[in-house]
Amino acid sequence: MKQIYKTLGALAALALLTPSAFAAEAPKNIIMIIGDGMGPAYTSAYRYYMDNPATSQVESTVFDQLLVGMSSTYSSGTQEHHTKKTYVTDSAASATALSTGVKTYNQAVALDVNDKPLLTLMEYAKSIGKTTGLVVTSQINHATPASFVAHNTYRYNYDDIADSYFDNRVNGNFVADLMFGGGQKYFIRDDRNIVKQFVKAGYQYFDSFDQLSKFDRLPALGLFASSGLGYTFDSPVKYRLLKMVKKATKLLGNPDKGYFLLVEGSMIDWCGHDNDIACAMHEVDGLAKTVEYLKDYVDKRDDTLLVMTADHETGGLSIGAQGVYQWKKDVIKQVKHSMTSIISFLLEGQDPAKLWQEHIGIEIDDKGLAQIVAAQKTAIKAIDESPKEDAEKLKAARTNIRVKLITQVSDVLARLTLTGWTSINHTGADVQVFAHGQSKALFNGHQDNTDIAKKLFKLMGRE
Ligand SMILES: [Zn+2]
Structure with a gap:
């Protein structure tokens, strides 16, 4: 240089x-x-x-x-x-x-x-x-x-x-x-x-x-x-x-x-x-x-x-999604933490229903809760199974797991707030x-x- x-x-x-x-x-x-x-x-x-x-x-x-x-x-x-x-x-x-x-x-x-x-x-x-x-x-x-x-x-x-x-x-x-x-x-x-x-x-x-x-x-x-x-x-x-x-x-x-x-x-x-x-x-x-x-x-x-x-x-x-003529900013205002924090809580194994109540604060429907419970289970299992002996591989695997979990949580949040996203x-x-x-x-x-x-x-x- x-x-x-x-x-x-x-x-x-x-x-x-x-x-x-x-x-x-x-x-x-x-x-x-x-x-x-x-x-x-x-x-x-x-x-x-x-x-x-x-x-x-x-x-x-x-x-x-x-x-x-x-x-x-x-x-x-x-x-x-x-x-x-x-x-x-x-x-x-x-x-x-x-x-x-x-x-x-x-x-x-x-x-x-x-x-x-x-x-x-x-x-x-x-x-x-x-x-x-x-x-x-x-x-x-x-x-x-x-x-x-x-x-x-x-x-x-x-x-x-x-x-x-x-x-x-x-x-x-x-x-x-x-x-x-x-x-x-x-x-x-x-x-x-x-x-x-x-x-x-x-x-x-x-x-x-x-x-x-x-x-x-x-x-x-x-x-x-x-x-x-x-x-x-x-x-x-x-x-x-x-x-x-x-x-x-x-x-x-x-x-x-x-x-x-x-x-x-x-x-x-x-x-x-x-x-x-x-x-x-x-x-x-x-x-x-x-x-x-x-x-x-x-x-x-x-x-x-x-x-x-x-x-x-x-x-x-996008402001508005799911074919609805609305964007729920009042719901968004109730969210208490960034996705990064929410994902960490989930990966620590916190109970999704309790976590949602304490750290997110917005009402979640049964469909949304079931989606988060399933995503958390998959993510924790994938972490347990990821290759621990290779640091690089482990890092890549964790990033991948994190992205998948984010996709699921943000999908629920997007549905509840009528916010649209087309890419990560x-x-x-x-x-x-x-x-x-x-x-x-x-x-x-x-x-x-x-x-x-x-x-x-x-x-x-x-x-
Ligand atoms: Zn960027």
């Missing part, structure tokens, strides 16, 4: 020589927000989920207020065939499109189809003297943020990508001045302690969420969990993304050359993969509260642009584009996801 970074340094230096006419009216600060997996049905569902039943109309949300356009999300290909176009992207290819303006193949992190490194918005921002930051609810080296900071052929090379956060430099500088999210296990390893290296290089570091208020300067590194931060739904701490973003905007302050800040509501997508509507609504709410804060923040100044989109849709969510993975539906503040009109109408990055590069003066 060393050679890659040398090439990028040269690219960034070249970019410095091309000032733009665009730049005079350009926003000084850019806040880019990504709702991972947040397709159009998610923000519609959230509107109805938040609807005040005491009024006759449905109140608009911050997403409705900031909507300006749509974006396509297809990728250039797969790991096997980099240029055999697929309409369904993964998070790495779409993040690369959004971070570099170039289509790539699924699972590639900021590399083109020939595995050549692409200059990212954050690297470019750093090269022109901007302060840079990222705030996410996943591990900070997850596909989306990674596509702004690192370059790798495979998004799941988490250790290698974590190394890049320290090793990849722009004119000798680290790419991100501020990093908040999870990921301790990738940054503090037996073979390398990257946190220690960052601290030695001057970064302020805290590792628990209740120490967030202690950050008082840049550069700053906050890793608040071993991996991702976990679901808002199951966490005693609410609005973590909002709290991290508030701290980030304070720390970034008002630098002379402005800043580029990436914010991701990372876990909406994870709820979508679990076909878990209640979890998705909690995560979208976490993002909505963050966007409301940032909208106010942008309103108070005249030098900042906020652009938000999703990297793709997850799950093929991504779909190719277009996603929304939202913008606010200076130059927001540039994002009106339909565009490809690569156009969003191209416009942002242009606003920062790169031709």
Whole structure:
């Protein structure tokens, strides 16, 4: 990877020589927000989920207020065939499109189809003297943020990508001045302690969420969990993304050359993969509260642009299902835990009827209960029979068992709430584009996801 970074340094230096006419009216600060997996049905569902039943109309949300356009999300290909176009992207290819303006193949992190490194918005921002930051609810080296900071052929090379956060430099500088999210296990390893290296290089570091208020300067590194931060739904701490973003905007302050800040509501997508509507609504709410804060923040100044989109849709969510003209948000509101927790309880052998009463809270019919009882029995039997001597095989078997159990539980929940899902993975539906503040009109109408990055590069003066 060393050679890659040398090439990028040269690219960034070249970019410095091309000032733009665009730049005079350009926003000084850019806040880019990504709702991972947040397709159009998610923000519609959230509107109805938040609807005040005491009024006759449905109140608009911050997403409705900031909507300006749509974006396509297809990728250039797969790991096997980099240029055999697929309409369904993964998070790495779409993040690369959004971070570099170039289509790539699924699972590639900021590399083109020939595995050549692409200059990212954050690297470019750093090269022109901007302060840079990222705030996410996943591990900070997850596909989306990674596509702004690192370059790798495979998004799941988490250790290698974590190394890049320290090793990849722009004119000798680290790419991100501020990093908040999870990921301790990738940054503090037996073979390398990257946190220690960052601290030695001057970064302020805290590792628990209740120490967030202690950050008082840049550069700053906050890793608040071993991996991702976990679901808002199951966490005693609410609005973590909002709290991290508030701290980030304070720390970034008002630098002379402005800043580029990436914010991701990372876990909406994870709820979508679990076909878990209640979890998705909690995560979208976490993002909505963050966007409301940032909208106010942008309103108070005249030098900042906020652009938000999703990297793709997850799950093929539909509002209404089973041929019924209804969506039962009141039932969804009674659910008390994420699917991940429910599945763990079931695999521990908890009694489904009792579990349903205590941890889910919605009324279940005999058909639904029988379905869960049977699924639990099958899953526990399969775990007992899975190959214990081979760790890899055991992991794969457990994933498979978990997916099967989720399918059954989510099927019951979907039926009781009239929510529809067509996949446990991504779909190719277009996603929304939202913008606010200076130059927001540039994002009106339909565009490809690569156009969003191209416009942002242009606003920062790169031709
Ligand atoms: Zn996903």
